[in-house]
Amino acid sequence: MDYSRKVARAKRILLSMQRMSWEQGVAAQAFLEYGDKETGLLLAREAVHRQVNGKPAVTFEEYDSVDPGANGIPILYAYELTGDEKYKTAADKLADWFLNKAPRTDEGLLYHNPHLRKTLIDGVYHIAPFLTKAGYPQEALKQIEGFRKIHYNTAAKLYSQYWDDEKKAFEKAAFWGGAQGWVACALARTLRYLPDSMRDEKEDLQDRLQELVDTCGGFQREDGLFHDVMDDRSTFVETTAALMLSFAVYSAVGDGFLDRRYLRFADSMRHAAFGKVDDEGFVQGACGAPYFNTVGTSAEAQAFLMLSEAAQRTAARSPHSRPAW
Numbered sequence: 001m002d003y004s005r006k007v008a009r010a011k012r013i014l015l016s017m018q019r020m021s022w023e024q025g026v027a028a029q030a031f032l033e034y035g036d037k038e039t040g041l042l043l044a045r046e047a048v049h050r051q052v053n054g055k056p057a058v059t060f061e062e063y064d065s066v067d068p069g070a071n072g073i074p075i076l077y078a079y080e081l082t083g084d085e086k087y088k089t090a091a092d093k094l095a096d097w098f099l100n101k102a103p104r105t106d107e108g109l110l111y112h113n114p115h116l117r118k119t120l121i122d123g124v125y126h127i128a129p130f131l132t133k134a135g136y137p138q139e140a141l142k143q144i145e146g147f148r149k150i151h152y153n154t155a156a157k158l159y160s161q162y163w164d165d166e167k168k169a170f171e172k173a174a175f176w177g178g179a180q181g182w183v184a185c186a187l188a189r190t191l192r193y194l195p196d197s198m199r200d201e202k203e204d205l206q207d208r209l210q211e212l213v214d215t216c217g218g219f220q221r222e223d224g225l226f227h228d229v230m231d232d233r234s235t236f237v238e239t240t241a242a243l244m245l246s247f248a249v250y251s252a253v254g255d256g257f258l259d260r261r262y263l264r265f266a267d268s269m270r271h272a273a274f275g276k277v278d279d280e281g282f283v284q285g286a287c288g289a290p291y292f293n294t295v296g297t298s299a300e301a302q303a304f305l306m307l308s309e310a311a312q313r314t315a316a317r318s319p320h321s322r323p324a325w
Contacts, residue, residue, distance in 0.1 A: 006274055007034070007309050009281025014302035015039070020290075022126055023299040024057040025070025030306035032077045044078040047071040048090040054097030056090060065102055065114045066123040069094065072130030073189070095134045098127060105165050109146035117166040121151045121159050125182045129189035137194055141201055144190065147183075148208075157215040158230065159183050174229045178287055180216050181244025181304075184209060188248040191257050206257045209248070213258070216245055217265055224272025228287055228295075236295045239276045239285040242269035243304035250311035263315065270308050277305065 011034075014027055024047050032040030047057035047068075055061070055068035056075060072094050079087035103111045105119070110127060112120040124147045131140035151159045153175070161179045162172035187209040194202050219230040225242050228235040249266035252258040276285045283305050288296015 001271065001274055003274055003309055006277040006281070007306055009279075010277060010283060010302050010305050011036070011039075011281075013281040014299060014306070017289075017299040017302065019299045020059050020067065021055070021057040021064050022067040022070040022122070023289075023303070025068070025072070025074060025126070026300055026303040026307070028071065028074035029077075030303040030310070032074055032081075033310040034306045035310070037081060040074060041078050041081065044071070044074040044087065048075060048086060051090055051093065054093040054101065056094060062115055063113045066110055066112045066120070066126050069098065069123075069126035069130050072126075073133060076130070076133055091130075091134055095131065095136060098131060099136065099139060105146075107146060107149075108142060109150065110143065111165070117164070118171065119147070119150060119163045119165060121147060121161050121179045122182045123147070125186040125189075128186050129193060132190050132193040137198060137201075140190060144186070144205070151179075156231065157211060159212075175231055176287075177226045177228055177230050177238050177241030178244070178292070180212060180230060181241045181248070184212055184216070184245050184248035185251075187212070188251040188255075188257070191252065192255050202257075206252075209252060210258060213245065213249060213262065213265070216241075220265075220268070224268045225276075225285070237285060238287050238295070239273050239283055240287050240298065240301040240304060242273045243283070243301060243308045246270045246273070247304055247308040247311050250308065250315040254311060254315035254317075266308075266312070266315075270312060273305065273308070 028040050028043035050057050052058040052061055055064050056071040057068050058064045075087050075091050103114050109119055112118055112123050127143045128140040150163050158175040159179045160170050160173045161176045164171045187205050191205050219226055225237050227233055228238040246266040246269040249262050253260055253262055276283055278284050282297050283301040285295055286298045286301035288294055289298040
């Protein structure tokens, strides 16, 4: 399979897609990590241009509270690559939003939308890696722990998606594949940015990541993919979760937080997902935008195809080889 050719086509499709705030963030991250720094910087610059009340890439402020955080890592990348203070200022404003202004539960967990008393597990990826790299690892770990306390099912060892804090009940309790992907990616990237002095915290997150990866592995289909709801074979076969999980595993192996034996699992997911890329470059079989409740295509699937490939290259070079950032 010509992986590079498929990525080349997928990149063009990603740029053609309409993107919400978090989709802009993962797109920028994908281009930067894949090595197309010029395009990644342009996407990060546009995110800063659309910063409102500290939140970058805003498309609909009524809903954009946590989702814009996906732009945080690309903005910090942009600052490291260019030294342009506008990126540092933008990152500081985003950190201030998360630390001091964003609506949150009584326990301190950030609400996903300002006007709704609900938390979505996606948010752990948009919040924790950025806050860790921005210099606030304790708050990042507090958010990870808060999400785990509410969304983690100890019996299933998986995460539920959508919690209504006012009703104190799940609006969506099913173990959505994308939910597991967001958590795995968040843990892998938070591990990368945690300071070496936080050894105990690293070991804890490392154990959680390995447990989640092992649990998801038990639901993998023979074709290398997963069902949209991991433990429900009546739901459609979905592509994005495999890309997200492969990115998380490759990242963690490359950084030394998972054993290299997990590369076989990552390779099987990557191979299966790349097989879903059509001749135009669309990742087919994704949990589809804009509502993510049926099979289709999405900007996040395109981005995680690129991220998976970039992380695979890093993991293949050395078990502890990391990009400059």
